[in-house]
Amino acid sequence: MRFLSHFSMAVALATAGTLAITALPQEAQAAKKKKEKESEVKISKEIAPKVAAIQAAMASETPATATPLVEALLAETQTPDDRYIAGQLAIQLGGTLKDTAMQERGIVASLDSGKTGAEQLPAFNFFAGNFAYGAERWADAAQRFQAAYDLGYRANNIEPLLAETFFKRNMHPEGLAKWTEIIDNANASETKAPESWYRMARDRALASKDMGLYASWAAKWASAYPSGDSWGDAVAASRRTSQADSVQNLEVLRFMKATGALKTSRDYQEFAEEAQRKNLFGEVVSVLEEGQQKGVVSSTSPLIAEVLAPARREVAADQKSLPSSPSAVRGSGSSSVMMNFADVWLGYKDYDKAAAFYEAGLAKPGADMERGYMGIGTAEAYAGDYAAAGQAFAKVSGTRAPLAHMWQTWINQQTAPVAPAAPAEPAT
DSSP states (O other), X not given: OEEESOOOSSGGGGSOOOOOOOOOOHHHHHHHHHHHHHHEEEOOTTTHHHHHHHHHXXXXXXXXXXXXXXXXXXXXXXXXXXXXXXXXXXXXXXXXXXXXXXXXXXXXXXXXXXXXXXXXXXXXXXXXXXXXXXXXXXXXXXXXXXXXXXXTOOOTTHHXXXXXXXXXXXXXXXXXXHHHHHHHHHHHSSSOOOHHHHHHHHHHHHHTTOHHHHHHHHHHHXXXXXXXXXXXXXXXXXXXXXXXXXXXXXXXXXXXXXXXXXXXXXXXXXXXXXHHHTTOHHHHHHHHHHHHHTTSSOTTSHHIIIXXXXXXXXXXXXXXXXXXXGGGSSSSOOHHHHHHHHHHHHHXXXXXXHHHHXXXXXXXXXXXXXXXXXXXXXXXXXXXXXXXXXXXXXXXXXXXXXXXXXXXXXXXXXXSOOOOOOOOOOXX
């Protein structure tokens, strides 16, 4: 009696498939027959009676009586062919009895035999991994999932399961490295990695308590799927890893405004109060009016009476008192004075004048070069001159470098061609 290695994994485990036969040239036909002969599984005469007894029990009204017979067969030392046959019988019996432990033993026996067909190997490895995962045998699950993944298996959310086997063992760096590999592989193919994968990796990075990893993955999420939420998370992660002064905090808030990451009334309040402390009346008005338009800042909020209304009263006189160019500044004008004027013009959305004052500040002795280049980049980005903005941000180093990098990523997103939407994510 012979078994061919055409057993299916799912419902049709015990059912033979129908193969269409087409005429082949003589040499090809001979090669096909040779391959089929090599793939045939032959039952040894030692276990043939046992297999017959098992099949008879499985066909009876009490298939559970086959359980001890299959277990005894699996326990024997066998040839690869016999091991494969024992495994297939265990898979069929486990399916009939809904006995997942029996199914797992059958799949593992089939894999260990070395006789499982190439077309079945990916799925068999996945299901072996899935059984091990359910039993919390994380190392076994990782090994089987990796084998299935390497063979091209991409169904049943194998990618998150594979990555999760590392986190279950508290192997956070290895798990995040696996996420990097999985996402890079997906992005290199025709299928872009879904947004949920970035969020899952970000969450695991945060759980590791390594703020550097968290900031890195939050930035990857925003880079792949830019939105107010993802950029807001990237900014929040960056803030956790740096100690920014008041000026730098305002620079961060300006980036959040550009990317739509100002989401709550608290965000708008922080921006408005930071600008108010620096007498940036135009910026106070601009940000709070935006908050009102978006419905985030209520008309009954104390911010309206206590911050917005006073700033509006100051705008006309403030603009009238401003020098229109760096050369109009009384006296020599220090670097910080020039950059303060630049900040004011930025708030009034006169980006050319803002950039001119930042540049004048950079030319003064003792200039804060990082502040100046960050200011120029922000003004040019607000104005829509992304090439000039990118050149300025590329010159930023030190503690402002992470923010400059986020600006550059955002600029690249604005100038990139529109990519096709990612496919719908599979149901978990």
